[in-house]
Amino acid sequence: xxxxxVAAEMTNPNxxxxxxxxxxxxxxxxxxxxxxxxxxxxxxxxxxNAVEDAGLAKTxxxxxxxxxxxxxxxxxxxxxxxxxxxxxxxxxxxxxxxxQILSIILAVMAIDAGLCDVVLCGxxxxxxxxxHRDTSTRMSVPLVPPEQERAEFNAEVGMFGAVAMHAxxxxxxxxxxxxxxxxxxxxxxxxxxxxxRNPSAQMKQPLTLxxxxxxxxxxxxxxxxxxxxxxxxxGAVVVCSAERAKDLKQPPxxxxxxxTFNNLRGWxxxxxxxxxxxxxxxxxxxxMAGIQPEDIDTAQLYDCFTYMVxxxxxxxxxxxxxxxxxxxxxxxxxxxxxxxxxxxxxxxSEGHVEGMLQILEGVRQLRHAYQSExxxxxxxxxxxxGHGGNTVCHSSLxxxxxxx
Amino acid sequence: MTAVSRPTPRPSPETSHFWEACQEGxxxxxxxxxxxxxWFPPSGFCPECWSRNWEWEHASGLGLxxxxxxxxxxxxxxxxxxxxxxxVHLKEGPRMLSRIxxxxxxxxxVGMALKLTWDRSGDxxxxxxxxx
Numbered sequence: 295x296x297x298x299x300v301a302a303e304m305t306n307p308n309x310x311x312x313x314x315x316x317x318x319x320x321x322x323x324x325x326x327x328x329x330x331x332x333x334x335x336x337x338x339x340x341x342x343n344a345v346e347d348a349g350l351a352k353t354x355x356x357x358x359x360x361x362x363x364x365x366x367x368x369x370x371x372x373x374x375x376x377x378x379x380x381x382x383x384x385x386x387x388x389x390x391x392x393x394q395i396l397s398i399i400l401a402v403m404a405i406d407a408g409l410c411d412v413v414l415c416g417x418x419x420x421x422x423x424x425x426h427r428d429t430s431t432r433m434s435v436p437l438v439p440p441e442q443e444r445a446e447f448n449a450e451v452g453m454f455g456a457v458a459m460h461a462x463x464x465x466x467x468x469x470x471x472x473x474x475x476x477x478x479x480x481x482x483x484x485x486x487x488x489x490x491r492n493p494s495a496q497m498k499q500p501l502t503l504x505x506x507x508x509x510x511x512x513x514x515x516x517x518x519x520x521x522x523x524x525x526x527x528x529g530a531v532v533v534c535s536a537e538r539a540k541d542l543k544q545p546p547x548x549x550x551x552x553x554t555f556n557n558l559r560g561w562x563x564x565x566x567x568x569x570x571x572x573x574x575x576x577x578x579x580x581x582m583a584g585i586q587p588e589d590i591d592t593a594q595l596y597d598c599f600t601y602m603v604x605x606x607x608x609x610x611x612x613x614x615x616x617x618x619x620x621x622x623x624x625x626x627x628x629x630x631x632x633x634x635x636x637x638x639x640x641x642x643s644e645g646h647v648e649g650m651l652q653i654l655e656g657v658r659q660l661r662h663a664y665q666s667e668x669x670x671x672x673x674x675x676x677x678x679x680g681h682g683g684n685t686v687c688h689s690s691l692x693x694x695x696x697x698x
Numbered sequence: 699m700t701a702v703s704r705p706t707p708r709p710s711p712e713t714s715h716f717w718e719a720c721q722e723g724x725x726x727x728x729x730x731x732x733x734x735x736x737w738f739p740p741s742g743f744c745p746e747c748w749s750r751n752w753e754w755e756h757a758s759g760l761g762l763x764x765x766x767x768x769x770x771x772x773x774x775x776x777x778x779x780x781x782x783x784x785x786v787h788l789k790e791g792p793r794m795l796s797r798i799x800x801x802x803x804x805x806x807x808v809g810m811a812l813k814l815t816w817d818r819s820g821d822x823x824x825x826x827x828x829x830x
Binding site: 438443444445446447448449450451454455458461462463465469470510511513514515559562563567 | 774
């Protein structure tokens with residue numbers, strides 16, 4: 295393939311940054327149904343926990359990068375106010391589910407440019423409480439939010455929601471490559487198995503392929519089990535130099551590769567639904583890290599829907615285009631499979647915090663933080679992905695166990 | 699029960715002519731006079747060559763079903779499921795989202811040939827596509 299040759303021959307200009315920065319702290323809020331916390335309150339808790347995890351103090355933090363939530367203007371300013379921190383560098387990002395890894399990339403860029411030293415990145419949203427907290431809320435919240443009702447060339451033809459947008463891609467992939475509902479189901483089943491080992495995961499009941507097929511249809515080809523959860527939750531990480539990380543509390547996890555790509559011409563353009571921005575985003579990340587897909591010990595992929603995992607397995611090069619279905623159905627994504635994937639349960643079964651929990655899980659796996667029933671054996675390299683912004687924005691992160 | 703009306707088009711300054719033509723049963727696309735590209739949604743510059751030299755052209759109303767979904771759950775009170783929404787690959791090149799009108803929704807297949815029809819919604823004529 296021409297593009298692979300170009301990527302291989304290209305010297306990634308980011309290589310100078312390889313392993314120069316690290317994730318030194320991770321934190322999260324409670325997940326699932328967490329009454330009594332606003333979006334900002336959830337994130338405040340996650341950020342406190344991340345700084346404490348790092349063994350740092352409030353006074354060490356001089357950068358804040360946030361994503362949303364969608365309806366809070368200049369979110370980083372509110373967080374700085376709640377945390378009691380004036381920052382050398384701060385901003386709020388708007389790249390959907392691709393924002394969380396982008397915040398880490400931006401943190402590296404800002405520290406490397408000398409703008410700050412220790413950056414808190416995070417995201418939180420009280421999604422469950424907003425729409426599901428009691429009967430009157432459930433009855434009064436419209437399924438179609440006002441901004442979608444006004445979306446030209448969508449609303450007037452009855453097109454609503456992220457489920458349908460991603461289902462368009464799944465439908466085309468099934469037509470082009472013979473991908474089956476069993477294939478999609480195997481992803482939901484694998485992640486549920488992982489969630490059952492995670493005490494903080496939202497979903498507590500086992501899921502079989504048979505039960506998957508009996509799920510309520512939402513938008514064909516997706517049923518309820520193809521869709522990620524509605525979650526109150528937040529996650530945060532602390533980024534600083536690998537040099538400084540040596541003296542901190544936790545085993546450092548090095549930021550070895552990253553990449554971004556954005557198919558801004560749209561989900562309908564070219565083959566963007568089945569050859570997603572993950573491909574070129576991933577090529578850059580692998581090139582920077584100087585490793586290949588087969589070197590990855592665990593993948594934490596953005597799973598807003600089962601199909602997005604399937605196409606990313608192909609787009610990142612873990613299998614050929616069109617073979618993501620059989621690859622997933624083979625059991626490869628299990629904890630003892632060839633590519634343990636979304637080992638905390640993912641957004642399909644742990645909780646949907648817009649990709650933040652995937653980053654946390656990648657870090658924890660590389661710290662070897664778990665007992666054997668949850669731990670990927672000898673995990674050295676992790677790939678984490680972020681996807682969003684109306685399905686076309688993508689960011690990739692390759693992490694390496696440090697201190698070796 | 700009061701019937702809830704469907705969301706109506708929200709023309710922007712760049713798309714209002716497209717919608718005005720629709721109300722007369724004409725399906726127009728912008729076409730670049732320099733590079734010959736058509737595009738959708740309408741905008742003031744050719745997205746391929748950035749030319750400002752373009753005009754509205756009558757489109758054939760023919761296309762292929764690039765992909766589709768079937769809404770099984772009710773999202774909006776004015777849209778009763780099941781109904782199909784698809785991405786139509788127009789003969790002229792661009793792709794657009796459309797209702798797919800068919801007698802048997804379960805027989806829709808990616809790649810099917812489609813032709814333009816009109817979906818009347820209140821005072822509006824909205825482009826839709828049916829299986830050829």
